[in-house]
Amino acid sequence: MHRKGRGDCRVPENNRLNGISKDYLDHGDQSVVCEMCHAKLWNDEATRGKRKETKVTYSLCCHNGAVELPPPVRPNPEYEELFKSNTAKSKFFLKNIRRYNSMFSFTFMGGKVDASINKGKAPCVFRMSGQNYHAIGSLLPKDGAKPKFSQLYIYDTEKEIQNRQTIFRDTDADTSAAEKKLDTEIIIWLKEMLDRQNVLVKTYRMARDVYNQQPTTDLKLRLICSRQQDGRTYNLPTTSEVAALIVGDIEESFEPRDIVVNKVGGKLEYMNELHPSYVPLQYPLLHPNGEDGYRTKIKHRGVEDDDGNKRPYTTMREWFAYMIQERVGEFSKTLYSRRLLQQILVDGYTMIESERLCFIRSKQKELRFVTFENLRSLKE
Ligand SMILES: [Zn+2]
Numbered sequence: 485m486h487r488k489g490r491g492d493c494r495v496p497e498n499n500r501l502n503g504i505s506k507d508y509l510d511h512g513d514q515s516v517v518c519e520m521c522h523a524k525l526w527n528d529e530a531t532r533g534k535r536k537e538t539k540v541t542y543s544l545c546c547h548n549g550a551v552e553l554p555p556p557v558r559p560n561p562e563y564e565e566l567f568k569s570n571t572a573k574s575k576f577f578l579k580n581i582r583r584y585n586s587m588f589s590f591t592f593m594g595g596k597v598d599a600s601i602n603k604g605k606a607p608c609v610f611r612m613s614g615q616n617y618h619a620i621g622s623l624l625p626k627d628g629a630k631p632k633f634s635q636l637y638i639y640d641t642e643k644e645i646q647n648r649q650t651i652f653r654d655t656d657a658d659t660s661a662a663e664k665k666l667d668t669e670i671i672i673w674l675k676e677m678l679d680r681q682n683v684l685v686k687t688y689r690m691a692r693d694v695y696n697q698q699p700t701t702d703l704k705l706r707l708i709c710s711r712q713q714d715g716r717t718y719n720l721p722t723t724s725e726v727a728a729l730i731v732g733d734i735e736e737s738f739e740p741r742d743i744v745v746n747k748v749g750g751k752l753e754y755m756n757e758l759h760p761s762y763v764p765l766q767y768p769l770l771h772p773n774g775e776d777g778y779r780t781k782i783k784h785r786g787v788e789d790d791d792g793n794k795r796p797y798t799t800m801r802e803w804f805a806y807m808i809q810e811r812v813g814e815f816s817k818t819l820y821s822r823r824l825l826q827q828i829l830v831d832g833y834t835m836i837e838s839e840r841l842c843f844i845r846s847k848q849k850e851l852r853f854v855t856f857e858n859l860r861s862l863k864e
Pocket of ligand 1 (some may be wrong): 518519520521522523542548569
């Protein structure tokens with residue numbers, strides 16, 4: 485990439501590289517560091533720095549120090565290498581990362597992905613239309629049907645690798661025999677890693693074991709929404725905190741946002757985007773331990789009570805803004821995940837929009853009242 489000094493952003497005529505727009509901008513390096521959350525920012529995006537107590541903070545990364553979230557769990561070194569190294573295995577993994585993620589995701593993503601936009605040699609674009617949603621199917625497929633998504637963790641697991649590979653086939657006709665071997669090797673490796681460390685995978689494997697031992701027993705899985713621990717310091721729940729396996733015909737009381745997955749039945753359950761497992765169920769490769777995604781009631785830094793504080797909690801927009809920063813001493817899988825990054829950004833945008841609409845709907849009465857008050861004060 486051609487690099488230029490700050491100030492004059494245009495590439496000189498005689499120095500222009502082929503195919504690079506004359507409007508190509510170079511923002512230099514990430515030379516600014518937020519002293520509160522340690523995000524590395526470009527000078528041009530960090531212009532609204534504020535001094536908070538003794539530290540200089542920025543709005544873009546942590547809302548001037550208000551947002552406080554736990555540091556990401558460092559992936560095991562071999563997994564980190566897949567994102568960072570230059571080997572044939574790493575290149576193949578990153579090229580196919582969306583496919584691998586779909587292969588292991590529990591939920592089905594609705595909306596229509598428009599692949600027609602990716603023509604020619606332009607950088608890949610992720611575009612979707614229609615209403616976006618994530619839905620989860622029953623624990624087992626209908627009679628005679630092939631298992632999909634979360635069902636792959638429970639049903640016909642002797643042929644699991646083959647089942648995953650068949651559903652999410654490599655569509656590239658030029659794939660060589662060596663690459664096919666690499667593909668199988670990567671799928672086996674990912675499966676073993678997730679089995680070892682992902683709390684959501686462990687829960688589904690428990691359901692599989694119960695089903696294998698007692699195939700006729702009624703079985704349900706409750707994906708729990710509430711969390712007891714402080715979201716500013718804690719995002720790695722245990723298996724019993726994320727889900728409960730209900731064996732037999734026992735009636736339990738559920739929270740309204742809990743998801744109850746039945747043993748059989750073709751009905752898809754729509755997930756609420758405020759559920760802490762909404763993101764990890766769709767993006768197991770970015771949340772390999774089943775780490776919680778966004779959840780409500782994560783307090784802003786220093787907020788101990790709600791009295792008189794208009795915005796005491798981290799919003800979904802602030803959560804995403806915080807998560808997509810590169811920080812000193814941390815490794816962000818998300819930022820290195822290429823096409824999967826594009827997907828989660830588009831998905832995240834629709835989640836934020838949906839949360840905003842939900843807020844407007846729930847505050848309809850108050851909002852109308854404020855508008856009326858404003859009109860009255862205009863008249864007076
Ligand atoms: Zn910050």
